[in-house]
Structure formats: C-alpha cells, structure tokens
Amino acid sequence: QQQVKQSPQSLIVQKGGISIINCAYENTAFDYFPWYQQFPGKGPALLIAIRPDVSEKKEGRFTISFNKSAKQFSLHIMDSQPGDSATYFCAAGSSGTYKYIFGTGTRLKVLA
Amino acid sequence: DVKVTQSSRYLVKRTGEKVFLECVQDMDHENMFWYRQDPGLGLRLIYFSYDVKMKEKGDIPEGYSVSREKKERFSLILESASTNQTSMYLCASSLNLAGTGELFFGEGSRLTVL
Numbered sequence: 001q002q003q004v005k006q007s008p009q010s011l012i013v014q015k016g017g018i019s020i021i022n023c024a025y026e027n028t029a030f031d032y033f034p035w036y037q038q039f040p041g042k043g044p045a046l047l048i049a050i051r052p053d054v055s056e057k058k059e060g061r062f063t064i065s066f067n068k069s070a071k072q073f074s075l076h077i078m079d080s081q082p083g084d085s086a087t088y089f090c091a092a093g094s095s096g097t098y099k100y101i102f103g104t105g106t107r108l109k110v111l112a
Numbered sequence: 113d114v115k116v117t118q119s120s121r122y123l124v125k126r127t128g129e130k131v132f133l134e135c136v137q138d139m140d141h142e143n144m145f146w147y148r149q150d151p152g153l154g155l156r157l158i159y160f161s162y163d164v165k166m167k168e169k170g171d172i173p174e175g176y177s178v179s180r181e182k183k184e185r186f187s188l189i190l191e192s193a194s195t196n197q198t199s200m201y202l203c204a205s206s207l208n209l210a211g212t213g214e215l216f217f218g219e220g221s222r223l224t225v226l
Contacts, residue, residue, distance in 0.1 A: 006154070009152065034214070034215075036215075036217075042219055043217030043218050043220055044155070044202070044217050045217065046214045046215070049214075089154060089155060094209075095209050095212055097209065098143055098160055098162055098168075098209055100215060102154045104152060104153060104154035105154050105155075
C-alpha cells in the first residue's frame with residue numbers, strides 16, 4: 001500500500017513531441033505528489049508538484065494531471081527538448097509523516 | 113539557495129571496511145534523509161532524522177546506521193561494507209513534513225565495494 005508504481009521505465013521522444021510518464025498509488029492518505037528531475041551526476045531536484053484538490057497543474061511546458069478516483073497522476077512534457085533528457089521520479093507524501101515514497105524512475109531521452 | 117553537500121562523491125572500499133558518508137545542509141532544516149538509488153529500484157529510504165539525535169529506520173536499514181549530533185550534519189555509517197552495498201547514496205533535507213514541502217538533495221556519493 002506504500003508503493004508508487006511508475007511507468008514506463010524508459011522513454012524515447014523526438015524533439016518537439018510530448019513525453020508522458022505515469023504513476024499510480026494505493027494509499028489514500030497521500031496528499032502531496034511531486035515530480036523530481038535528475039540529470040546525470042546530479043541529485044534529484046523538484047520539478048513540479050500537485051495536491052489532490054486540483055486535477056491539473058501547469059508550469060511552463062510541464063503539466064501534472066491528477067485523477068483522484070483512479071489514484072493516478074502523470075507528468076506531461078510538451079514540446080520536449082534534448083535538454084529535458086533526464087531521469088524523472090514521481091513521489092508521494094503525506095502530511096502526517098516525514099517519509100516520501102518514490103517511484104522507480106523513468107529515463108527520458110529526447111532526440112534532436 | 114538551499115545547499116546539501118555530500119563530502120565524498122566517489123568512494124572505493126573493500127569488503128568488511130567501515131564506511132562513513134557525510135552530509136551537511138546549510139538551511140537549518142529539521143529533517144534529513146539518506147536514500148539509496150539503484151537502477152530500476154528508484155530511491156529507497158535507509159534512515160531519516162527529524163531532530164538532533166533522533167533517527168528512524170526507513171525501508172532498508174539493514175547493514176546501515178546513522179548519526180546526527182548536530183542539526184546540520186547527518187552521517188550514514190556502513191559498519192562492515194559488503195558488495196551488495198555498492199550503490200549511489202543520496203542525502204536530502206526538508207523543512208516540513210512530507211505532505212507540505214520540498215526535499216532538497218545532495219549530488220550523491222557513489223560507493224563501490226570490492
């Protein structure tokens with residue numbers, strides 16, 4: 001029940017295309033859903049986050065879509081660029097705890 | 113900007129050696145974490161600390177211990193390193209509980225145990 005399932009494991013997209021990464025969770029106590037971006041040789045950094053009271057959040061080319069009833073959320077990267085090539089992690093957290101639960105990561109490669 | 117500094121970026125140790133991984137954060141955060149990152153397994157929590165001298169086990173604490181003597185410093189200790197502990201280790205800090213704030217990560221310490 002503490003897992004966050006992430007797919008796909010890897011993704012190759014052409015420049016200008018849309019990248020979509022999906023995550024699913026079980027624990028309804030989760031109330032914070034961030035996405036982290038990690039470049040090679042660097043630590044993960046927060047990209048965008050959403051709370052379950054909204055169904056979508058957009059920041060520039062990055063959008064989180066959230067489906068509370070299905071317990072799923074996804075990251076959409078519009079107009080994908082080679083500079084977006086990185087590993088993306090979804091995560092879930094609960095206000096009642098200190099722990100974040102991370103997905104297994106998606107390695108995105110955007111072809112020039 | 114918050115900075116989380118992991119002093120050792122790359123380490124090579126032999127089986128049975130004691131290993132110390134050090135982490136320092138400069139933003140007065142209450143909470144500090146040690147994660148292990150392995151391909152296909154994501155980030156798995158080893159230990160975390162919500163106050164000085166306070167610690168709690170994460171999901172994979174076996175073979176590890178931690179120390180937090182000062183608020184800004186959180187150390188991960190491998191008492192007797194084994195080859196299956198070869199991995200990337202990430203330290204992180206946060207100001208608030210998991211549902212209310214951001215985790216800030218260091219750049220990682222890549223440990224190889226021969």
